[in-house]
Amino acid sequence: MPWANIHDLFSGIIRAIRADVSSPWFYAQFGIILAGMGLALGFATAVRGNMASGALARTVEWPLSLRLILRALLRHAGILIFALLMGLCHVIMAHAAVPSYLIAAAASLATAWLAVRMAASLIRNDFLVRIISIVAWLLAVLGIFGLLQPASDALDSVSIMLGTLRLTPLLVIKVVVFLGLALWASNILSNFLETRINHSRDLTPSIQVLLTKIVRLALMVLAVAIVMSAAGIDLSVFALFSGAVGVGLGFGLQKIVGNFISGMILLADKSVKPGDLITVDDSSGRVNAMNTRYISVAAGDGRVFLIPNEDLITKKVVNWTYTDSSTQLKVNFSTTYDADPNLVCRLATEIASATPRVIPLKPPSCLLTDFAETGMKFSLTFWIADPDAGMDNVRSDVLLALWDAFKRANIHAPYPVREIRLQSGALPVAPVHEARD
Structure with missing residues (x-):
C-alpha cells in the first residue's frame, strides 16, 4: 500500500535522526561548525582591516570587473572562509573515516549562500540572479541528501546522437555553465590586458587598438575551444555548419564581415588613428574610438558620428593630421583700389603672426590673387598646431x-556701387485728333 510505504519512509528517517542525535559525533560536528564560524568571523575582520589599510588603493589601475570581484569577496569574506574551513574539515574527516555529514551540509549551504551573494553583487540582471540562486540552492540540497550523483546520472541517461556526438541534457548544462564562466573570465582578462596595452608608451594608438582586438578575439576563441575540449566535444563536428555559415556570410553578413576586415586594415596600415582629425563626406571631427564595425568621430559640438569602417576604405577621406598635426588655414578678403596692396599684405601677415594659436615657426603669407570688378582680392594663409580646438x-x-587694423589705416572693404543717371528733357507727345461728325 502507498500509505504503508510512506509510513515506513518517515519511520526510517526518524530512526536515522535519533541514531545521529544519540551519536557523540553529532555534537562534535556541531562544535566544529561553531568553531568554524568563530574563526571565519575573526579571519574576515582581520582581512578587511588589512585590505582597507592600503591594499585596495593599489588596485585602482585594475579593470573594473576585478575590482568589483575583490570588493564582493571582501564584503562576504566570512562566508568564503567558513565554506573553505568546512570543506577542509570534511575532506580530513572523510579521509579518516569519521562521520562528517553535518560539516558537509554546512559547507554546501555556505557555498550556495556565497554564490548567491556574489551573483547579487556582480550581476545587475535580477532574472539571472534569481536563476543562479535557484540552481545554487538546488545543488546544495541535492548534495546534502546525497542525490547529486543520481540526478547527474538521470540527466546523462537521455541522449541524442548527432553524428559521433552524444548530446545529453547534462552535457548541455555543463557546456552552457562553463562556457559562460570561461567567456566571463576571458572578458576580465582581456580588459586587464587592454589596460596594460593602452598604458604602454612604446605602442602607437592604432597598434594598441589592433592588439586589444586581436587579444580579445583570441581569448574568446581559446575559451570556447577549452570548454568544448573539456566537455569531450570534438570540434570537427562543427564542420557540418561551416557551409551554412559560409552561405550566411555570402548573403546576409557580408557588410558585417566587410566592416570587420576594413577595421583590421585601418588598424594595420594606420591611415586613420585614434586622435586624428578627419572629414568623410559632410562629417568632420576627431576620431575618439575605433571599433570592430565602425569608428566614432566626435564633432566637437556634442554630436558623435558613427562611420562604418568600409566607408573609410571605399570613400575619399581627408585626414588633417595624417603626417603632421599642423593645419593650414586660409582667409580670403578684399579691399578697394584706393589701398596700397603692399601695406595690406604687411598688415595681414603681422596680424596673423600676433594671433594666438598661430605657429610662429611657419610664417603667415599674404598674396594678391585678383583685380576684381569691385576691388583687389587677397589670400592670407597661416598654420595652427591644434585643429581639434x-x-x-x-x-x-x-x-x-583685420577689420580693426584696416579702420586705423583708412583701408576700406569694397562694396557694390550702383549709379542711376536721369537725363532732362520732355518726351514727344503724340497729337490728339478730335472726331467730327
Whole structure:
C-alpha cells in the first residue's frame, strides 16, 4: 500500500535522526561548525582591516570587473572562509573515516549562500540572479541528501546522437555553465590586458587598438575551444555548419564581415588613428574610438558620428593630421583700389603672426590673387598646431583683427556701387485728333 510505504519512509528517517542525535559525533560536528564560524568571523575582520589599510588603493589601475570581484569577496569574506574551513574539515574527516555529514551540509549551504551573494553583487540582471540562486540552492540540497550523483546520472541517461556526438541534457548544462564562466573570465582578462596595452608608451594608438582586438578575439576563441575540449566535444563536428555559415556570410553578413576586415586594415596600415582629425563626406571631427564595425568621430559640438569602417576604405577621406598635426588655414578678403596692396599684405601677415594659436615657426603669407570688378582680392594663409580646438574661431579672430587694423589705416572693404543717371528733357507727345461728325 502507498500509505504503508510512506509510513515506513518517515519511520526510517526518524530512526536515522535519533541514531545521529544519540551519536557523540553529532555534537562534535556541531562544535566544529561553531568553531568554524568563530574563526571565519575573526579571519574576515582581520582581512578587511588589512585590505582597507592600503591594499585596495593599489588596485585602482585594475579593470573594473576585478575590482568589483575583490570588493564582493571582501564584503562576504566570512562566508568564503567558513565554506573553505568546512570543506577542509570534511575532506580530513572523510579521509579518516569519521562521520562528517553535518560539516558537509554546512559547507554546501555556505557555498550556495556565497554564490548567491556574489551573483547579487556582480550581476545587475535580477532574472539571472534569481536563476543562479535557484540552481545554487538546488545543488546544495541535492548534495546534502546525497542525490547529486543520481540526478547527474538521470540527466546523462537521455541522449541524442548527432553524428559521433552524444548530446545529453547534462552535457548541455555543463557546456552552457562553463562556457559562460570561461567567456566571463576571458572578458576580465582581456580588459586587464587592454589596460596594460593602452598604458604602454612604446605602442602607437592604432597598434594598441589592433592588439586589444586581436587579444580579445583570441581569448574568446581559446575559451570556447577549452570548454568544448573539456566537455569531450570534438570540434570537427562543427564542420557540418561551416557551409551554412559560409552561405550566411555570402548573403546576409557580408557588410558585417566587410566592416570587420576594413577595421583590421585601418588598424594595420594606420591611415586613420585614434586622435586624428578627419572629414568623410559632410562629417568632420576627431576620431575618439575605433571599433570592430565602425569608428566614432566626435564633432566637437556634442554630436558623435558613427562611420562604418568600409566607408573609410571605399570613400575619399581627408585626414588633417595624417603626417603632421599642423593645419593650414586660409582667409580670403578684399579691399578697394584706393589701398596700397603692399601695406595690406604687411598688415595681414603681422596680424596673423600676433594671433594666438598661430605657429610662429611657419610664417603667415599674404598674396594678391585678383583685380576684381569691385576691388583687389587677397589670400592670407597661416598654420595652427591644434585643429581639434577649432578652426573657425581662429579665422574669426584674424578677420576681426583685420577689420580693426584696416579702420586705423583708412583701408576700406569694397562694396557694390550702383549709379542711376536721369537725363532732362520732355518726351514727344503724340497729337490728339478730335472726331467730327
